[in-house]
Amino acid sequence: MNKLITILLFLTVAVHAIGQEIAKNETLPAKDPKVAVTIGILQGGGGLLGADFEFMVAPRLSLQAGAGITSFGAGINYHLKPQINSSMISLSYWHQGIGDSYTQSLLGPSFVFRARKIFTAQLGLGYLLEEGPAWPENTAHPSAMLLYSIGIYLPIK
Numbered sequence: 001m002n003k004l005i006t007i008l009l010f011l012t013v014a015v016h017a018i019g020q021e022i023a024k025n026e027t028l029p030a031k032d033p034k035v036a037v038t039i040g041i042l043q044g045g046g047g048l049l050g051a052d053f054e055f056m057v058a059p060r061l062s063l064q065a066g067a068g069i070t071s072f073g074a075g076i077n078y079h080l081k082p083q084i085n086s087s088m089i090s091l092s093y094w095h096q097g098i099g100d101s102y103t104q105s106l107l108g109p110s111f112v113f114r115a116r117k118i119f120t121a122q123l124g125l126g127y128l129l130e131e132g133p134a135w136p137e138n139t140a141h142p143s144a145m146l147l148y149s150i151g152i153y154l155p156i157k
Contacts, residue, residue, distance in 0.1 A: 033155035036084045038066075038120055040151015045073025046094040046106075056084055064092075071096045077112070085155050088112045094126060094147065102132030110147050122149040 034056040044050020047068020052075075054064040059082040064075045075092030090110050097103040110124020124147040131141055 031157075032083050033157045034084060035156040036153050037156065038151050038153040040120070040149060042068075042149035043151050044068030045071035046096045046147070046149070047071030054084065062088070064090075070098050070101050085114055085116070085153070087114050090122070090124070092124075092147070093129075097132055097134050101134050103134045104131055104141070105129045106145070106147065108144070108147055114153060118152045118154075120149075120151055120153045122147065124148070 036054045038052040038054065039050075041049060043052050044066035045068055047070055050066055050068020050071060052064045052066030052073070054062050054077065056062045060079045062077045062079065062084060064077060066073050071094065073092055073094045075090045077088040077090045079086045079088040081087075088111075090112050092108065092110060094106045095102075096105070105128075106126030107129055108124055108126035110122050110126075112120060112122045114120045125144055126147040127144050128141060135141060
């Protein structure tokens, strides 16, 4: 629980520190896409193959939800520019496995790089929330691990 509080405190401070650069009247241009779909490896909660659906709820702020092969996830994202096709800082939840194949669930911050077109990659740190029945017995489980993914994103107008 202390780790979760630490993560949330870190993200709150980071967002407010970056928020000092935001103009008060900043809005999304009408022609810019406000929705994106990302497809790739370890997307959708860390499944081998998966997809995420993301939509802007305010300038620089978006929500995402996704699913993959035996995984699902969700996140809240702060974009570095007021566009959905910009890089972002994400706080995401990854649930890896379903039923007897459930391995673990993780929560953590990550940086998501987005190229001007198509390419995206993510790198972050996930904190263990829960072990599942598929985690190997007699194996130490780290309390934190890397979150990473790679794929393509498609903005939708």
